Amino acid sequence: MTSLGVGLIGTGYMGKCHALAWNAVAPVFGDIERPRLVHLAEAGADLAAKQARALGFEKSTGDWRELIADRDVDIVSITTPNAFHPEMAIAALEAGKHVWCEKPMAPAFADAERMAEAARISGRVAVLGYNYIQNPLIRHIGKLLAEGAIGKLHSVRVEMDEDFMADPAALFSWKSEASSGYGALDDFGVHPLSILSTLLGPAEQVMADLAKPFPTRPTQDGKDREVETFDIAHILLRFAGGISGAIQLSRSAWGRKGRVAIQLFGSEGTIAYDQERMNELQIFTREGRASEQGFRTILTAPIHPPYDKFIPAPGHGLGFNELKIIEAREVMRAISGETAHIIDFQSGLAIEKTVHAIAHSHRDGCWVRL
Amino acid sequence: MTSLGVGLIGTGYMGKCHALAWNAVAPVFGDIERPRLVHLAEAGADLAAKQARALGFEKSTGDWRELIADRDVDIVSITTPNAFHPEMAIAALEAGKHVWCEKPMAPAFADAERMAEAARISGRVAVLGYNYIQNPLIRHIGKLLAEGAIGKLHSVRVEMDEDFMADPAALFSWKSEASSGYGALDDFGVHPLSILSTLLGPAEQVMADLAKPFPTRPTQDGKDREVETFDIAHILLRFAGGISGAIQLSRSAWGRKGRVAIQLFGSEGTIAYDQERMNELQIFTREGRASEQGFRTILTAPIHPPYDKFIPAPGHGLGFNELKIIEAREVMRAISGETAHIIDFQSGLAIEKTVHAIAHSHRDGCWVRL
Amino acid sequence: MTSLGVGLIGTGYMGKCHALAWNAVAPVFGDIERPRLVHLAEAGADLAAKQARALGFEKSTGDWRELIADRDVDIVSITTPNAFHPEMAIAALEAGKHVWCEKPMAPAFADAERMAEAARISGRVAVLGYNYIQNPLIRHIGKLLAEGAIGKLHSVRVEMDEDFMADPAALFSWKSEASSGYGALDDFGVHPLSILSTLLGPAEQVMADLAKPFPTRPTQDGKDREVETFDIAHILLRFAGGISGAIQLSRSAWGRKGRVAIQLFGSEGTIAYDQERMNELQIFTREGRASEQGFRTILTAPIHPPYDKFIPAPGHGLGFNELKIIEAREVMRAISGETAHIIDFQSGLAIEKTVHAIAHSHRDGCWVRL
Amino acid sequence: MTSLGVGLIGTGYMGKCHALAWNAVAPVFGDIERPRLVHLAEAGADLAAKQARALGFEKSTGDWRELIADRDVDIVSITTPNAFHPEMAIAALEAGKHVWCEKPMAPAFADAERMAEAARISGRVAVLGYNYIQNPLIRHIGKLLAEGAIGKLHSVRVEMDEDFMADPAALFSWKSEASSGYGALDDFGVHPLSILSTLLGPAEQVMADLAKPFPTRPTQDGKDREVETFDIAHILLRFAGGISGAIQLSRSAWGRKGRVAIQLFGSEGTIAYDQERMNELQIFTREGRASEQGFRTILTAPIHPPYDKFIPAPGHGLGFNELKIIEAREVMRAISGETAHIIDFQSGLAIEKTVHAIAHSHRDGCWVRL
Numbered sequence A, B, C, D: 001m002t003s004l005g006v007g008l009i010g011t012g013y014m015g016k017c018h019a020l021a022w023n024a025v026a027p028v029f030g031d032i033e034r035p036r037l038v039h040l041a042e043a044g045a046d047l048a049a050k051q052a053r054a055l056g057f058e059k060s061t062g063d064w065r066e067l068i069a070d071r072d073v074d075i076v077s078i079t080t081p082n083a084f085h086p087e088m089a090i091a092a093l094e095a096g097k098h099v100w101c102e103k104p105m106a107p108a109f110a111d112a113e114r115m116a117e118a119a120r121i122s123g124r125v126a127v128l129g130y131n132y133i134q135n136p137l138i139r140h141i142g143k144l145l146a147e148g149a150i151g152k153l154h155s156v157r158v159e160m161d162e163d164f165m166a167d168p169a170a171l172f173s174w175k176s177e178a179s180s181g182y183g184a185l186d187d188f189g190v191h192p193l194s195i196l197s198t199l200l201g202p203a204e205q206v207m208a209d210l211a212k213p214f215p216t217r218p219t220q221d222g223k224d225r226e227v228e229t230f231d232i233a234h235i236l237l238r239f240a241g242g243i244s245g246a247i248q249l250s251r252s253a254w255g256r257k258g259r260v261a262i263q264l265f266g267s268e269g270t271i272a273y274d275q276e277r278m279n280e281l282q283i284f285t286r287e288g289r290a291s292e293q294g295f296r297t298i299l300t301a302p303i304h305p306p307y308d309k310f311i312p313a314p315g316h317g318l319g320f321n322e323l324k325i326i327e328a329r330e331v332m333r334a335i336s337g338e339t340a341h342i343i344d345f346q347s348g349l350a351i352e353k354t355v356h357a358i359a360h361s362h363r364d365g366c367w368v369r370l
Helices: A013-029 A045-055 A064-071 A082-094 A109-122 A135-146 A190-200 A321-334 A345-362 B013-029 B045-055 B064-069 B082-094 B109-122 B136-147 B190-200 B322-333 B345-364 C014-031 C045-055 C063-071 C082-094 C109-122 C136-147 C189-202 C320-334 C347-364 D013-031 D046-057 D066-070 D082-094 D109-120 D138-148 D191-201 D322-335 D345-366
Strands: A005-009 A034-039 A059-061 A075-080 A098-101 A126-128 A153-161 A202-209 A215-218 A224-226 A232-239 A244-250 A259-266 A269-274 A280-283 A295-299 B004-009 B036-041 B059-061 B075-078 B098-101 B124-128 B155-162 B203-212 B216-218 B223-226 B232-239 B244-251 B259-266 B269-274 B279-285 B295-299 C005-009 C038-040 C059-061 C077-078 C098-103 C126-128 C155-161 C203-211 C216-218 C225-227 C232-239 C243-252 C259-266 C269-274 C280-285 C295-299 D005-009 D036-041 D059-061 D075-078 D098-101 D127-128 D152-161 D204-209 D216-218 D224-226 D232-239 D244-250 D261-265 D269-274 D279-287 D293-301
Touching: A005 A013, A013 A034, A013 A045, A013 A075, A013 D013, A034 A045, A045 A059, A045 D013, A059 A064, A059 D059, A059 D075, A059 D232, A064 A082, A064 D224, A075 A082, A082 A098, A082 A109, A098 A321, A098 B013, A109 A126, A126 A345, A135 A259, A135 A280, A135 D152, A153 A190, A190 A232, A190 A244, A190 A259, A190 A345, A190 D075, A190 D127, A202 B203, A202 B232, A215 C098, A224 D082, A232 A345, A232 B109, A232 D204, A232 D261, A244 B244, A259 D279, A269 B244, A269 D005, B004 B064, B004 C082, B004 C269, B013 B075, B013 B322, B013 C005, B013 C014, B013 C045, B036 B064, B045 C014, B059 B064, B082 B109, B098 B136, B098 B322, B098 D127, B109 C203, B124 B136, B124 B322, B124 B345, B136 B190, B136 B259, B155 B190, B155 D224, B190 B232, B190 B244, B190 B259, B216 D191, B223 C109, B223 D232, B269 C014, B269 C347, B279 D059, B279 D345, B322 D138, B345 C347, C005 C014, C005 C063, C005 D261, C014 C045, C014 C077, C014 C320, C038 C045, C038 C063, C045 C059, C045 C077, C063 C082, C077 C082, C077 D138, C077 D269, C109 C126, C109 C136, C109 C347, C126 C320, C136 C259, C136 C269, C155 C189, C155 D191, C189 C232, C189 C243, C189 C320, C189 C347, C189 D322, C203 C347, C203 D232, C225 C295, C232 C347, C232 D232, C232 D244, C243 C259, C243 D224, C243 D232, C243 D244, C269 D098, C320 D013, D005 D066, D013 D046, D013 D075, D013 D269, D013 D322, D036 D046, D036 D066, D046 D269, D059 D066, D066 D082, D075 D082, D082 D098, D109 D127, D109 D204, D127 D345, D138 D191, D138 D261, D138 D269, D138 D279, D191 D232, D191 D261, D191 D345, D204 D345, D232 D345
Parallel strands: A005 A034, A005 A075, A034 A059, A075 A098, A098 A126, A153 A244, B004 B036, B004 B075, B036 B059, B075 B098, B098 B124, B155 B244, C005 C038, C005 C077, C038 C059, C077 C098, C098 C126, C155 C243, D005 D036, D005 D075, D036 D059, D075 D098, D098 D127, D152 D244
Antiparallel strands: A153 A259, A202 A232, A215 A224, A232 A244, A259 A269, A269 A280, A280 A295, A295 C295, B155 B259, B203 B232, B216 B223, B232 B244, B259 B269, B269 B279, B279 B295, B295 D293, C155 C259, C203 C232, C216 C225, C232 C243, C259 C269, C269 C280, C280 C295, D152 D261, D204 D232, D216 D224, D232 D244, D261 D269, D269 D279, D279 D293
């Protein structure tokens, strides 16, 4: 058997991230054949050639359809702007390739549905790039919940905050146009949803209040333009089994850089996590005597796989980009027919459906059932 | 002029707290005449006498009406169970006494209205014991907001969590009976509401999801009884000026002991605070160059009055009970006709009104306008 | 039996602190007769009278010897500048009074020895005001060590840092004169020594490096004057049983306000504490399975006596001044002949002896055996 | 010009780390020609072949001398046990190769001297793998110090703690034999020394107390064997310019997994850092008004190069292994004759000299001048 042939479309940050992951996955895990970096596509043959050299790909092209037609390519990494995802992903699947596409699926729900349908028909592996769920500690949370370490889960809270839209003096940009979506909700609210969906399953009912911290933003010609998207979202959720929850989102939260603060409350304990300290997990249980009970700060360690594949000593810390290496390994696992910890196009569609339901609940001022 | 004569009804934890405050307010502040601890009422003359001796009161009685009739008493501290508040507070006000009554006002909204009305008619000072707002750092937050230190405030979040109802095996108690109220919402949700009301003014619209983590609880005879109150609340709020917000409440949050985590997001910065670390304040602004920006941890210091009245050195820490001493000083300020930082019966009524609106929004599944 | 008669000499911050403690000790603990605040002495009869009124004392005097001669006074709180301690404490003891004297004992070791001797001869209770050791969590550390919760202790570290001398532009003051002592070492290094002495017993050998961050300081007339004291100390210690340790002291540590960071390492675990978060304790033991091990953050709770005497709910926080109330209770316990958690003049003398040994080890550049 | 040819000797954790760095350095930085992974040596041709395939090397050999003789190899990564460093490094340098050797240099100081001499004679780049100094935040500390952000530095503290030797029941191993060195001091004390040496220059005087938490350890045959190394070290240091300092080391500190806690005190501020939270930096300066002063928690961001080469958004976190990629870039910089942020064999020798001086100061109980 020859090793997996990789094609990469797009070489922005996420493209580089995929390339690094494909380069590193074999050395890190040590249990798989090193993938061949076969073909790289970019806008323009020159750029493509330059990037292929830098990222270690054998061939390059200015036309992504050539890459998809390449018989040496087994899987296509799609890291282009969201609007291109449907066309590229569907073409790749139809050409019999596996697909690893960055999230979210597509601006329009109908396109996301077509992608999921194409994946279903093709029988190929179609994975979305939800890398937060690959953190060994997020996985460990899943394990703890499954084991009942905090008893029966009854409520959850997630906050996801960044500050790239926090400055009211920042010029009006495409992120404030309705055509870009709802705002924080689809911009990065899909991450909390992906994490909750992995840990708890999908929400059954949602109700939200979306808000505009700055109703207008200045334009380059010195005027004020009305903002069409919501930089803030406050969301109520109900899950199966009577679990209640809330998500807070803001891309206008000064000082927050990559906060994804999760709190999971159960009948026997509480788990807390913050992505800004992605190598730490907090857990409270009633173990031991009362006078020494308290939240424990757990540092990632080899006992939390697959951290052990990266570093043999505890407490030394993984980086955000390294989650993509773990994700690459899972993609390869899916291709080999093994159980894989991924969000495929089908699960991804459920996330996008939830996003739209949340937006509708805000518009209508009432609960929406999924 | 003689000094202020104090009467105290009730000597549970809060009664003791009032007594300590009345004992300490003059030594701590050094700018007022020492109040005389005149009269103490408890259930039964013997207990009253014993407590008067311990807490430093001159007279004692087993009948609180005697205390209210005492001409040496200028102000009555009411620290009995909530159900007694209306009768006692109204009687005291009608007797021309000032009143310092523990929160919340009364189980029934109509009673709270009667109390507010009695206060209005009496012209006396009528204060509720919302001590969280007396923390020098909470006051400092108010000052920062007023100065525009974080620009224009656009969104807020508060979480208030404890774990005294977290154990599903704990026996069914009166706190799970509908007669005790809605649950976490009125049990301690009034604290976040008091803080937000002080900092932002009252909410204009609310929408909530109240939840029962444990639908039943065991009774002493080994059966399961249906729980009638909500140990959890997820609340959406809209304030004047387009400010949006959310409050999360839980009395079933394992490991949380006195968490009141506040986040205030403005156009120029963010403020964060947690009551479990009540001597620390977090603030982010864009001061200084970008490479050194970050949340600052401010420790309470003499520069945050009235901490200076307690300790001349920074960073040594106030305690929860000491907030009551500050509150006593504010009550005395109100009596002297000075501007005081208090929640009077009128503001207290607005808080109780919000509590009921939140409960109704849950029941009806839609926004309630206040 | 009449209740304890209290005399107070000095009404600066510490005097106020003693007064507050004597006012509060009976209401807080509820198991003792309320002490009578009998007599207060200050420099000048007017100030004394004013302070007596504010602090709740019956009599006042401008001559401390009158207070000591007062037959109604059973115990004398001495809170004057250190230089006055020997004369006042010895006079009080010789008059048959108990003494509660603020730390440190005296600038000169010979005076401290005279004080200890006077205490011994008098048979009275003679206590030093080392209040850090009264924190329920510091006591709990003692309990944990005694129980072997972290196995056999093998090493310790303490850092004590403030920043009141951190500014090199601050004018030369008496704290930079050799007559004030060695510097940070006796200024507040006695606190870590008191804590370690309580937890481990006294050090057997010491070796130190004292340092001057600013060799000169400006004087009011615009010149530079050579600094004679050491604002920084790095200390090595050896205790009985092969326990090794280090203390770092600085009164020039910008941003540190009341840091007393303690780390205790044992064969089965580690305990960490920082006075700036005096209501939290960190403990690591190998309890439970490896994947959930980590430092626990314990919040003070009623299970850590005597916190329960202050607040019935966990996690609400004691303040620095409240430690003095606990200390007052211990002083009363000692007077009643009960076992008390105090540092008496004898133990205090051992601390002062260690201070001098540390200074000598620096001067001579070698270990000093105690 | 052809790209850099890389040889790698040793494929344990550090070998893998080097391989990952060589694989990733070009994609990450995007400004250099991708190095060719030419030759890999391991103990045994089979293992070498397997590892070469996994790690992406073209050739493999069971004899490291073949690798050094390979004309396609420009630089040799040496990641074998310390005892092999001298022979391999000197052979590589003599063959005209650049060398990137893991720290420490060699068990014997004379061998380290020979290595430094060989490097000097060869004129080749000879770098030691001190990766902690490559953290963008550690570099940023260097920049802050150079700019005078905290004024004139006057004192420093470093703690480095892990717990892999904390269990007294763990069997006696080679780490407890004198032949392995002094203990924690050379095992990982070289890291704090490398960081301080980069930030402040080398120490001028040292004085230490080395300690054995467990005098004996059990052997497999059920006996107790005397421990010959020191798992704990308390070190005093004096640097040029009157800077004083202390280092605490322990490999028996339960719960500490990769703690390297650095505190730098200056005349205008304080910097604090802990490797267990390697994406955070604490800084205190007196900027802004007093009521908002406090330690700031800075999250790594693109403004702290070369984080920007990894991730375009702030606060997402680098991992420990990724520091090796930065180090690889610096090694390449050195080879190109650019200024590089590295510890070369000459600086490395000064670190090893300090290690031995510290050990001697303990043995002799007095200060040692370097």
